[in-house]
Amino acid sequence: MLDTEVENVRMDATVLAEALTRLKRAHGQLGGVIAMIENAEDCERVLTQLAAVSKALDRAGFKIISTGLQQCQLARETGEEPPITPERLEKLFLALS
Template sequence: MVGDDESVTVVLNRLRRAHGQLAGVISMIEQGRDCKDVVTQLAAVSRALDRAGFKIVATGLRQCLTGEVPGNSEPMTEEQLEKLFLALA
């Protein structure tokens, strides 16, 4: 991921949190915990992943539009940007 150090740190923290939450969901299922509790935690994992994805898009959007991403010589097309956003929807 290309971006400033603060943004990278925020994304990594969100992903680490989601990783921990997912491990908790797996453990809950293995323990036979209540469906409501499992679904609640699974929703939290999903939100954490969504937020990380949105942060990545928000951080890199300007670079994607201007072609300033290292290794990328051309700006993203409107279709490519649309696909990127839809992947998170």
């Protein structure tokens, strides 16, 4: 589990549109998986859909990490303090893997 250290990385929906789309898709897929289990559907189909949800969540997380890296690079290029340390980004990245 990650510590509760607060960093100043903005979660801008316009910048994270691709991640948000993936999360919305995963949300719908997860609802479908729940319904499949409630309806006692085929195990293989349930697991296939669950794997798709997991992949969508992973990709959204990696997109958010990527956005954090971009914000850090932009801050460095403009002479500002990056909103998050490289060590913290690495810790967040490893939490996803």
